[in-house]
Amino acid sequence: MGPSAPTDWLTIEHFRAPIEVNLIGLINVTLHLLPLVKMARGRLVNISSTGGRLAVWGGGYCPSKFGVEGFNDSLRRDMKAFGVKVSCIEPGLFKTGLSNRKKIIQERETIWKQLPPAIRKQYGEGYIQKDAAKKEKLTQIFQNTDLSLAVKCMEHALTSIHPHSRYTAGWDAKVLWIPLSNMPTAIQDFILLRNKTELADPTAG
Ligand SMILES: *[C@@H]1O[C@H](CO)[C@@H](O)[C@H](O)[C@H]1NC(C)=O
Numbered sequence: 001m002g003p004s005a006p007t008d009w010l011t012i013e014h015f016r017a018p019i020e021v022n023l024i025g026l027i028n029v030t031l032h033l034l035p036l037v038k039m040a041r042g043r044l045v046n047i048s049s050t051g052g053r054l055a056v057w058g059g060g061y062c063p064s065k066f067g068v069e070g071f072n073d074s075l076r077r078d079m080k081a082f083g084v085k086v087s088c089i090e091p092g093l094f095k096t097g098l099s100n101r102k103k104i105i106q107e108r109e110t111i112w113k114q115l116p117p118a119i120r121k122q123y124g125e126g127y128i129q130k131d132a133a134k135k136e137k138l139t140q141i142f143q144n145t146d147l148s149l150a151v152k153c154m155e156h157a158l159t160s161i162h163p164h165s166r167y168t169a170g171w172d173a174k175v176l177w178i179p180l181s182n183m184p185t186a187i188q189d190f191i192l193l194r195n196k197t198e199l200a201d202p203t204a205g
């Protein structure tokens with residue numbers, strides 16, 4: 001996942017790690033297996049994310065998943081002639097190692113401690129606690145605990161006669177993230193900004 005924090009807290013290396021794993025790694029594995037998949041008239045199932053449709057938080061994770069989405073149409077069309085079917089799965093928030101709150105909060109605190117004083121002044125000393133409390137509440141509302149929802153999509157994509165090109169897993173993805181991702185930018189910003197933690201003094205420093 002990489003650290004998720006406001007963009008002005010991050011360095012290029014914070015972005016590079018999730019992009020290397022989620023996008024470059026996925027492309028590399030696909031390229032290496034493509035000859036065998038073509039021979040077998042097999043299937044490709046990529047795990048993207050609702051974070052590949054709507055960038056809800058800062059950091060490299062959403063750009064990496066937008067990258068995965070960006071490849072999907074061309075590969076599907078390129079592989080059609082070979083009888084290879086391509087599917088993309090977009091899970092919402094699931095309770096897995098990826099969404100380990102303790103780790104996410106720790107990573108953010110480490111970054112916070114290394115920030116220049118001017119930036120800390122802009123956000124305010126209490127920012128990180130307020131923001132963590134808010135995110136904890138949202139996580140409790142939205143997080144799916146039934147991982148089989150995502151696994152069932154994978155199973156269908158791999159074993160059904162007519163796999164879909166796109167699967168959405170989790171109620172939050174179905175009723176919130178994916179519909180919101182199809183709405184005009186002004187509405188997306190209105191809804192997402194309402195849930196942002198306020199800065200103490202953006203003009204400080
Ligand atoms: C792609 O995978 C191969 C081995 O499977 C590895 O040697 C190579 O470094 C990888 N390339 C990138 C850009 O990750």
Ligand SMILES: *[C@@H]1O[C@H](CO)[C@@H](O)[C@H](O)[C@H]1NC(C)=O
Nearest residue numbers: 027030046071072075087088
């Ligand atoms: C799966 O990933 C490969 C490599 O990035 C990409 O070419 C392909 O389009 C992706 N498919 C989907 C459905 O996202």
Ligand SMILES: CC(=O)N[C@H]1CO[C@H](CO)[C@@H](O)[C@@H]1O
Nearest residue numbers: 069070071072073088165166
């Ligand atoms: C970004 C992108 O190209 N997304 C496409 C991925 O594939 C689905 C399913 O076919 C399309 O609906 C998206 O437009």
